[in-house]
Amino acid sequence: MSAGSSRISKVVVTPVAFADPPLLNVVGVHQPWALRAIVELHTDSGLLGLGETYADEAHLARLEAVAAALPGHDPYDTHGLRRLVVDVLGRETGGAGASFGGMLDVDSAVDTVYSPFEVACLDLVAREAGRPLSDLLGGAVRERVPFSGYLFYKWAGHPGLSDDDWGEALDPDQIVAQARRMVDGWGFGSLKLKGGVFVPEEECAAIEALRDAFPDLPLRLDPNGAWTPETSIEVARRLVGVVEYLEDPTPGIEGMAQVAARSDVPLATNMCVIAFEHLKPAIAADAVQIVLSDHHLWGGLRRSALLGGITDTFGMGLSMHSNSHLGVSLAAMVHLAAATPNLTYACDTHYPWKTQDVVRPGVLDFVDGSVAVPTGPGLGIELDRDLLGELHEQYLSCGVRRREDTVYMRSIEPGFTPNTSRW
Ligand code: GKR
Ligand code: MG
DSSP states (O other), rough: OOOTTTOOOEEEEEEEEEEOOBBBBBEOOOOEEEEEEEEEEETTOEEEEEEEOOOEEEHHHHHHHHHOOTTOOTOOOOHHHHHHHHHHHOOOOGGGGGTTTSOOOOOHHHHHHHHHHHHHHHHHHHHHHSSSSGGGGTOOOOOOEEEEEEEOOOOOSOOOOOOOTOOOBBBHHHHHHHHHHHHHHOOOEEEEESSSOOOHHHHHHHHHHHHHHHHSSOEEOSSSSSOOOOHHHHHHHHTTTTTTTTEEEESSSSHHHHHHHHHSSSSSSSSSSSSSGGGGHHHHHHHHSSSOOTTTTTTTTOOOOOHHHHHHHHHHEEEEESSSSOHHHHHHHHHHHHTTTTTTTEEEOOOOOOOOSSTTTSOOOOEEEEEEEEEBBBBOOOOOOOHHHHHHHHHHOOOOOOOOHHHHHHSSTTTOOOTTTOO
16 A cells, blocks of 8 residues: 555544542542543554543544544545534534533534544554654654643542542642652653632742742742632732743633733633634733643644644744643644744643553653653554553443533532632
C-alpha cells in the first residue's frame, strides 16, 4: 500500500477510570474516580492512531456514533471528519457541559467530539510519515514544554477511604508543603493554585505564603469565577506584583472586563473564552489578556493552533490549562505546545495527581518541570493494553458515569453551594 493511501478500518472507544484524590474546587470536590475515553483508530495498513477525551455517558454515546461512521475514512481528511461529526450529531449537540462537572456551559458538542478523532487522525498521518506529530503543526519550536505545578486544596483522603499519600492541604502551610513536593519531585518552575474554595482572604494568604517560600517562582491563582468583580479588583490590588496573572477571578466577559479596567494584574481565562465566537467580544472589551487553550475543548490540535495565531495577532498571551487526564492527552498537549511559537506562559497539568496510566512509561517524564517533545513517529507514545484493560475494568466496576463534583460534595456536606461569583 503506498504512503498516504491507508483508510480507517476499525475504531475502538474505551472508557477508563483512574483513581483521583479529593481535590477541591469552586463546584465541589473531585470524585474518587476520574473518567476518560481512549480513542483508537486502526487502518487497513496496520497503523494505530490515538486520542483521549472526556467519558461522561452523553459524550461516550456521541463518540460511539461517530466511531460507527468512520470506517473507510481517509485520516488526512480532517475537514471531512468534521463534516462527518456535524452530520452524525445532527441538531442534538447540546449538553456538552456534562463533561466539566458543572464548571462550564458548552453550547455545542461538535468540537469536543471532533477533537479526539482529529488527534488520532493526525497521529496516524504522522506515524505513516515517520515524523513527530508536532511536524504536522508547523514543527516544534522548542525541545521541551514547560509546565506549571498545579496545587489544590484537598482533604487527606476521600471520606470512608484511607488517606492518600499527598495528605491534607487546607491552609497556607499545607499548600506550601504540597508545592514543595511538586517542585522537588517534578522540578516545576511556576505554580498555580486552584482557588474558589475558601474566602479570598485565605487564598491570598496562601499565595503570599507561596511567594515567601518560593521567591523566584511565577504564581497564579484560579478561583474559577468565585468572586464578584469588586472582590476581584480588591484581590488584584493585593496581589499585584505577586501573581503573574489571575485566572477567571469572576464569571463572564463583562465581569472580567470590569476587573481588567480597574486592575494592573493580567487576567487569564479558560471559562469565558471557550470558543471562537467569544474572541471578538472579549477582545473588543479587553476583558482578558491571556487565553488558556485546551485542544479537548477547542476542537483539536489544528483549531488550537489557529487560536494561537489569533491571540498572537491581537497581542494576547497564550497558555494551556488542563483537566484530570492521562498520557495520550499529555502527549498531544506537548506536541501542540511545542509547535506554538507564542506560548507565553507554562501550561498547567493535572498529571502528577494520577497514579495510573494507559501509556507505556519512559516517554513523558517531567524533568525540571518540563516534558521533552517525543521524537518518535506520531504522538510518540505506545498504548499498554494490559493497563488499558485494567483501567477499563475500573470503569466498569467504579459506578461513576459522569463528572459530578457538586453532587459528590453534597453527599458529604449536604448544604454545599457552588461558590460561583459568591464572594
Ligand atoms: O480539576 O477541578 C479541576 C479544575 O478546576 C478543572 O476542572 C479546570 O477545568 O483546571 C481547570 C481550570 O483551569 O479551570
Ligand atoms: Mg482555570
